[in-house]
Amino acid sequence: MSKARRGIYAAAVTPFDEEGNVDAGKLIAYCRHLVTDGGCDGVAPTGTTGEGNSISARDRLALPAAFANAGFASDQVIFGTGACAAGDAVAYTKASLEAGLPNVLVLPPFYYKNASDEGLYAYYVRLIDKVNSDALRIYLYHFPQMSMTPLSPSLVARLKGEFGPVIAGLKDSSGDFSQSAAFVEATGGVDKDFDVYPSSEAMVFDAMATNCAGIISGSTNAFGNLVREALDANEAGREQALANVKAARATAAKYPLMPGMKQIEAWRTGDDSWTRMAPPLVELTREQKAGLRADLDTLQAARNAAQ
Template sequence: MSKAPLKGVITASITPFADDLSVDVGRLAAHTTRLLDNGCAYVSTFGTTGEGASLSTAEKLASLRALRAAGADMSRQIPAVMTPTLDDAARTLVGIAELGCRAALVLPPFYYGTSEAGIAGWFDALIERTRAATDIDLLLYNIPQLSRIRFTRTLVEALVGKHGARIAGIKDSTGDVDNGVMLSSTFKTLAIFTGDDRVLPTLLANGGAGMIGGMPNVFARDLRALYDTPDNADLLAKQTQRILAVDAGGSLVALKAALAQILGDENYARPLPPLTPLVGEGRTKLMASFAQSGFDVAA
């Protein structure tokens, strides 16, 4: 298994769906190839932007196997594990490792909202249950606004103290620059990523590894440029405007709508229920905002 450095711009990829709401692996393979060609270090499938919480373990593993069969470089994949079910999490983790993926991004169990000791116990059980099958690197997914679980300093210390190098990094999707800086300054052996473009320059200046987020789905080249030149204030201002437009359009459905518009392929716009696609005036406003930010929406 590849142990290439965990750093750079990592896209939390959207998931295209066919008419029957199955994963459209052909379009997903084409999209992930495009992202890597445009400067991304890795692609993270089936996370929040990839609607991973709406897909079964079987669907995700079958799609990853199909990606490999289609020729995808699995060493540049960091799929997400998004389930409160220990058995599903273990099966997903082992499957990800068997496919040769670089690492796994693991969401904590999100239903019961238990104590830090309980969350640590769940990770203990996950690692113990899969120990014989894999030692794949784990990235902790800190998105408390959805999971209701925050990876605090004490919780991360407990996990790193017990599991050492198995805990390779953290994706901090809080959007809180101070939290990202705290994590990078405290856990110097971990790869700390932000989920927010606006935090990226400050995080990099304080030892951070990069970003794992949805915006590179559309703006991969610009975000790679921001990673390479984090003092580019003009580019940061453009990304800030774009984030606000995407958030106003419904986040991941806005990114899917933008891809559909740019690629001339409406299949990219289709989300899984209960999400609904961004169409009409909402999409028009989104694309107009992108154009105002200097992005060629006809590219």
């Protein structure tokens, strides 16, 4: 077992069956696509983009073993295991660790607002103490727009200082690169074995130049290959490749992210069951689908013209 490899991650969307349960086989096949033809180094299932907090406890507990049995490497998957109740987060985290997948992405407890740093510290301490494993690798999850429970750089530095390698890194979904840079400054970033992951692939070169570890993004579900092309491009082609990444990210931002990524996967596979959402989220409207289709065609035409 090992710490998650650095690089480009997709915050994987989740397929549901007709009863609203996770289709584990389809999710595993999809994540296999993401780390092969999809251009990603790893996947982060059951996070925000994966509707993790709308997935039943039964499914969340079963998924890590299914991924392990499918042969995913321990450094290739970061499971979302956060929950409002520390005991639930402990259970989800233990399930991942017991499956040989020690890397977990943990939201702070997000129901009670205006939580103090001391209260948030106590939550993570309880999680670490109850899991009680030196193999555990926690990636803190800063997403204040959604959780309304921000993590301060000073709290993150305190946790890293107290627990060392167990606090492996942080996903910053604030969308503000200065916030990512603040977390790097507080911890030392990759130079001090703390892996900060901004959430937008449009920031990928800034991230790599600022001691971040890579990107964990929802829109790399569809556009991971564009990021890979940008990273692999020579100096002459890098500007255009990054422009393609930014254009794709801007397109994704025009639509609700989770149903938008699922709609793109439904088109890719010809499988409309991908558009199923867990309430309260809903699939794209007919008008949104038409707009997204037209925008994707425009993106492809622009790429073809630039080649």
